[in-house]
Every structure is written in structure tokens, then in C-alpha cells.
Amino acid sequence: MAQGVQEGEPPPSRWLTAQARQARTAVAGAVGAGLADAGLVVAQAALIAGLLEAVVVAGRPPGELAAGFAALAGVFLARAGCTWARAAAGAEAARRITAAVRRRLYRHVAALGPARAAAFHSGDVASALVEQVEALEGFYAHYLPQTVLATAVPLALIAVVAALDPIAGGLLLLAAPLVPLFMALVGMSAGRLAQRQQRSFARISAHFLDRLRGLTTLRLFRATERAAASVEQAADEYRSRSMAVLRIAFLSSAVLELISALAVALVAIYIGFSLLGYLDFGPGPELGLRNGLLILLLAPEVFLPLRRLGQHYHDRASAVGAAEEITRVLRTPLPEAEAPPPRAAPPARDPQTDLPLPSPVPVAYRGVRVAFDGGEAAALQGVDLEVEAGERVVICGPSGAGKSTLLHLAAGFLAPSAGRVEVGGAPPPGAGGVAWLGQQPWLFHGSVRENLALADPQAGDGRLWQALGAADLQEAVAALPQGLETPLGEGGYGLSGGQASRLALARAVLFGAPVLLLDEPTAGLDPASARRVLDAVRRLAAGRRTVLMVAHDPQLHAWGDRRVVLEAGRVAEDRRA
Incomplete structure (x- = not known):
């Protein structure tokens, strides 16, 4: 198994920043709108200060200042437009990036295949695809653009203030760095708590899904109350972790408010005493009402971007915790990329039924060895097996002998550690693909038609x-209430076990794959249902499909044309029926 680039995924914080490349334009738009709003803040403060000076000092009546008031109203409207544009651009950036991350996760999990993906609980994967990806939205919509604004805007405003009064600018310059310093100190604790919160959320998702799937079993054993208590305990743990994150978030906001209030108060005292004539040093005595008011109006705006950054800091903490869970899935290495199989010609169709008539292909295992990480012994060791086209092979042996691994290799779910597997002369799943039927056929919540359409979306009612x-x-x-439109529950709820297996077989018929892989297809079925499933498989094969079937039941060992017995990962017996 190759060690792919997934193992080189950067740490969560760097990974989050790297994803922003997928929406550079939208992120730049959010930053640009914020910078434009900062320029309008200066214009707004200058207009307000100028109008007040004209009224208070010059004694001009408000009617003579109509142009100034009109300009001020225009600035208000322009700032509203910038606020809307910034929010829209941030939301668009979050939408693009989260959609791209979700697509990448889907592709990665699909490329892992069922065998490798089994290392993750399905609840963990579902949580990563839904809740953890959604937890990234605030980071890209708010926090990331604000990091740029929290650096550029305060420096620009301090420069404007310093041009009017260097002492006031110096006071703001000394106080401003204290905000990110305390944010960093508080944020380290918040980040750790947020990661624990996200892990707790993933656990509760998996825990709840387990109990939901096993609800029937819990009822049979009268354990529903204990299960409900365990879910309640897990939920309470998540609540306590969430409250801990919120406590840190509120603490950081309080620190920011305190620092900014003290800094603005110092500037206000300096400006006030200067205007009253109590200070006779520096440019204070020469400020005048207009410049003094302009500085007082801009002082709170210096800290506003930093305060907003603090308000959105919990978005970063949540995103870092979510990224940890997402990258844990993405770091799982994929198998070595094989050359794509040759494109198979569409199978011929039966002129009467319009169903595919595939041509069977051989399946070959050549010196195959499979070893799993942490395993004491190889699952398969030196397996050489040639299955002829159209042959029906029953694979049997004790549990742990490697039977299912043999099918996983033919399906392409696993790559051999050594040796080679060929389906129709090409790497699995071969040019024509394979059809899989396991102990519990996967049928999703939807109608009978929708479940069949997975194999052939263009199929009409006749087919x-x-x-x-x-x-x-x-x-x-036909006996179901709505026929093809009858809704089924997840896993084929509403059908018997045998009917669900035969519905999966019907899907295989529509797909037209030349190889049919069966993993205990009759497990848990009564004898009549098992016989109907096997008869249907026999008719489907009929020289048109190569069949590999894993079977524990001794009564099925003579079902095929050939029986292969595995023991300790090796072929112990290979004989024809």
C-alpha cells in the first residue's frame, strides 16, 4: 500500500489556511469591502467633526450645511453597501471552500473503499462530512478576512491619528498590540478545548448512531433505558465541553473590551485636557475642535477590527477542532494508483428483455500476499488462483482464513501487499466492473425504482x-402497495432478507458486470429464501458471469463448479465439484 500525499497533510491551522486558495477571489472581495469600509470610516469621522466645528465654533446654521449632511448620508449608505458586500463575499467563500472540502472527503472515502474505510466508525465519517465541514464556515466567512483587516485597518487609522497628533497616535500604538497578545494567550486554551469539543461531538454522533441501528436488539434485551442513559451521559459531556469553550470565548471578549476601553479613555483624557488648555506640551494645544473630535471618533475604530477578530476567534477554535477530525480521515493513505483499466465496450442486450448480456472474464491471483497494519500474520500468503471465465467458485474455510479478503481484492477494495490480481486481464475491478452482494445488501431509504436506478439510471419500467x-x-x-414506487427504509426495511438480497441481484442484472462477488449471500435466510437467492444467482451466471462466492454453510460447498478451501491465508484445497 502506497504512502500517499494524505499522510503529509499539514497541521490543522495550516491546512485551514491552505484551503482558502480555492476561493481567493471571494476572500479578497471580503477583505476589499472591509478596507473600503475603513476608508469610509475616516471620511465619516471627518465629516462629522467638520459639521460640529461649523455649528459650534463658526456658529453656522444647519441649513447652510446641507451639502455636508448630504455627503454624510452618502457615506452612511456606502458603508451599508460595504457591509453587505463583505458579508456576501465571506458567505460565498465559505460556500465554495466547504463544498470543495466535502467533495474531497467524499472522493477520499470512496477511494478508500469499504475495507479501508472500516477503520473509521460510520458515525465519525458522517460527522466529518456534515457537522465538521459546516464548522469551517465561520472561519472562512468571518475570521480569515478579519485577520487581514485586524492588521491593516488599525495601522492605517493609527497613521491618520498620528498625522494629526503624534502623542495620541503613540498611545494607540502602544495599546493596540496588547489585544492580539491577550487573544493569543486566551486562544491557546480555547483551541485545546475546541478540539476536545469536536472530538466529543464525533463520539456522540457515533454513539447515537450505534444505539439507533441497534434499537431492535436493545428492545429485545430490554436495554433501552440503559442505552438512553448512556446517550444522555454522552450528551451531557458534550454540553459541559461546549460551555467550557463558551466561557473562554466570553473571557477573551471581556479582555478585548477592557483593553480597548482603557486605551480610548487615555486618548480621550489627553484630547480633553489639551482642548481645555491644561496641557501645554506637544501639538495638543494647537489641535482645535475639528481635529480633536476626529481623533476621538477614530480611536474606538482602531480597536473595532481587533474586537471583531476576538468575537470570531471561537470560529477559528471550532474550525481547528473540525479540521483535526477532517484531516484524520484525509491522512489515511490511499492504495497505489493503478493504470486505469481499458474501457469496455457496452455489453450486448437481450432483444427480448433489453437486459445486458455480459461476456464472462477470468479472475487471477498471482503470488498474492496481503498484510494489514498491526496484524500478527498475513491475511493472505502466496495465493495463486486462476478462475476461468464463466466459472462458479465457492470459497470456504474457517473464520479468519482470508475468504472475504480474496473478494475484496477482486472488487478493488484492497490492494495486495505483494503479487498481482487481474480481472479480465486488467487490475480490479476490470474493464467491465464487478457486482457485489454481501450478507446485508445495501439498500438506501427511497423507492424500489430509485434503488434499482443506481445500476442503470436510464432504465425504463420495462427493463x-x-x-x-x-x-x-x-x-x-408487484404485490407491494405502490409497486416500483413503494418506499423502502434504510437497509431495505419493508422487505424480507431474501427479498432484499434478490433486489440487490436485480441491481446487478441491470449493471451488467461480468463478475459477481457474493459474500455469504444466504446468511441469516431461511432455507426457502436461501434456495430462491441461489437459484436466481445460477440463472444470472448461466455462462454470462464469473461467480466467486464465500460460504460457511457446508450445504453450499457443492453449489459451484469448483471449491477452494483457504486455511491460514493459503489455498489448502482446490478441486472441482
Whole structure:
């Protein structure tokens, strides 16, 4: 197994910043709107100070200042437009980036395949795809643009103040760095707590999903009250961790407010005493009302970007915690990239049923060895096996002998540690693909038609009914209340186990794959249902498909044309029926 670039995923904070490249224009738009708003703040303060000086000092009536008031109203409207543009650009950046991250996660999990993805709990993966990705939105919509504004805007405003009065500018310059300093001190604790909170959320998601899936079993064993208590305990743990994060967030906001209030108060005292004539040093006595008011109006604006950054700091803490969970999935290495299999020609179709008529292909295992991380022994060791085109092979042996691993290799879910697997002369899943049927066929919440359409989205009613007939399910579906439109629950809820297996077979018929992989397809079925499933598989094979079936039941060992016995990862017996 190759060590792909996923293992080189950067730390969460750097990974978050790197994703911003996918929406540079939108992020730049949010920053640009914020900078434009800062320029308008200066214009607004200058207009207000000028109007007050004209009224108070010059004694001009308000009616003579209509142009100034009109300009001030225009600035207000322009600032409202900048605020809207900034919010819209930030939301667009968050939408693009979260959509890209979610697509990457989907592709990564799909590339891992069922065997490798089994290392993660399905609740953890679902949480990463939904809640953890959504937790990134605030980082890109608010925090990331604000980091630029929190640096550029205060420096620009301090420069304007310093041009009017160097002492007032110096006071602001001394106080401003204290804000990020205390934010960093508080933020280190907040980041650790947020990561624990996100891990707690992932655990509670997995915990709740486990209990939900096992609800029937819990009822049978009268353990629903204990299960509910465990969910309540997990939820209470998440609540306490969330409150701890909020306490830190409120503490950081209080620190910011205190520092900014003290700094503005110092500037106000200096300006006030200068205007009253109590200070006779520096440019204070020469300020005048207009410049003094302008400095007083700009002083709070110096700290406003920093305060906003503090308000959104919890977005960063949440995003870092979410990124930790997301990158944990992305760091899982993918198998070595094989050359893409040759494109298979579309299979011929039966002129009467319009169903695919695939041509069977051979399956070959050549010196195959499979070893898992942490395993004491190899799952497969030196397996050489040639399965002829159209052959039906039953694979048996004790638990842990490597039977399912053999099927996973043919499906392309696993890559061999050594040796080579070929399906139709190409790497798995081969040019024509494979069809898989496990112990519990995967049927999703939707109608019968929607479950079948996964294999052939263009299939009409006629082809769907023919596929159901080939799988010996036509009568059962016709007897359902809404026929093809009958809704099914997740996992095929609403059908019996045998009917669910045959519906999966009907999907395989529509797909037209030349290789059919069966992993205990009759497990848990009564004898009549198991016989109908096997009869349907036999009809599907009929010289058109190569079949590999794992079977524990001794009564199935003679079902195929050939029986292969595995023991301790090696072929112990290979004989024809």
C-alpha cells in the first residue's frame, strides 16, 4: 500500500489556511469591502467633526450645511453597501471552500473503499462530512478576512491619528498590540478545548448512531433505558465541553473590551485636557475642535477590527477542532494508483428483455500476499488462483482464513501487499466492473425504482420489471402497495432478507458486470429464501458471469463448479465439484 500525499497533510491551522486558495477571489472581495469600509470610516469621522466645528465654533446654521449632511448620508449608505458586500463575499467563500472540502472527503472515502474505510466508525465519517465541514464556515466567512483587516485597518487609522497628533497616535500604538497578545494567550486554551469539543461531538454522533441501528436488539434485551442513559451521559459531556469553550470565548471578549476601553479613555483624557488648555506640551494645544473630535471618533475604530477578530476567534477554535477530525480521515493513505483499466465496450442486450448480456472474464491471483497494519500474520500468503471465465467458485474455510479478503481484492477494495490480481486481464475491478452482494445488501431509504436506478439510471419500467423477473422478485414487487414506487427504509426495511438480497441481484442484472462477488449471500435466510437467492444467482451466471462466492454453510460447498478451501491465508484445497 502506497504512502500517499494524505499522510503529509499539514497541521490543522495550516491546512485551514491552505484551503482558502480555492476561493481567493471571494476572500479578497471580503477583505476589499472591509478596507473600503475603513476608508469610509475616516471620511465619516471627518465629516462629522467638520459639521460640529461649523455649528459650534463658526456658529453656522444647519441649513447652510446641507451639502455636508448630504455627503454624510452618502457615506452612511456606502458603508451599508460595504457591509453587505463583505458579508456576501465571506458567505460565498465559505460556500465554495466547504463544498470543495466535502467533495474531497467524499472522493477520499470512496477511494478508500469499504475495507479501508472500516477503520473509521460510520458515525465519525458522517460527522466529518456534515457537522465538521459546516464548522469551517465561520472561519472562512468571518475570521480569515478579519485577520487581514485586524492588521491593516488599525495601522492605517493609527497613521491618520498620528498625522494629526503624534502623542495620541503613540498611545494607540502602544495599546493596540496588547489585544492580539491577550487573544493569543486566551486562544491557546480555547483551541485545546475546541478540539476536545469536536472530538466529543464525533463520539456522540457515533454513539447515537450505534444505539439507533441497534434499537431492535436493545428492545429485545430490554436495554433501552440503559442505552438512553448512556446517550444522555454522552450528551451531557458534550454540553459541559461546549460551555467550557463558551466561557473562554466570553473571557477573551471581556479582555478585548477592557483593553480597548482603557486605551480610548487615555486618548480621550489627553484630547480633553489639551482642548481645555491644561496641557501645554506637544501639538495638543494647537489641535482645535475639528481635529480633536476626529481623533476621538477614530480611536474606538482602531480597536473595532481587533474586537471583531476576538468575537470570531471561537470560529477559528471550532474550525481547528473540525479540521483535526477532517484531516484524520484525509491522512489515511490511499492504495497505489493503478493504470486505469481499458474501457469496455457496452455489453450486448437481450432483444427480448433489453437486459445486458455480459461476456464472462477470468479472475487471477498471482503470488498474492496481503498484510494489514498491526496484524500478527498475513491475511493472505502466496495465493495463486486462476478462475476461468464463466466459472462458479465457492470459497470456504474457517473464520479468519482470508475468504472475504480474496473478494475484496477482486472488487478493488484492497490492494495486495505483494503479487498481482487481474480481472479480465486488467487490475480490479476490470474493464467491465464487478457486482457485489454481501450478507446485508445495501439498500438506501427511497423507492424500489430509485434503488434499482443506481445500476442503470436510464432504465425504463420495462427493463426494471425484466430485471426483477430475472432475480425472481417480480411478483413480490408487484404485490407491494405502490409497486416500483413503494418506499423502502434504510437497509431495505419493508422487505424480507431474501427479498432484499434478490433486489440487490436485480441491481446487478441491470449493471451488467461480468463478475459477481457474493459474500455469504444466504446468511441469516431461511432455507426457502436461501434456495430462491441461489437459484436466481445460477440463472444470472448461466455462462454470462464469473461467480466467486464465500460460504460457511457446508450445504453450499457443492453449489459451484469448483471449491477452494483457504486455511491460514493459503489455498489448502482446490478441486472441482
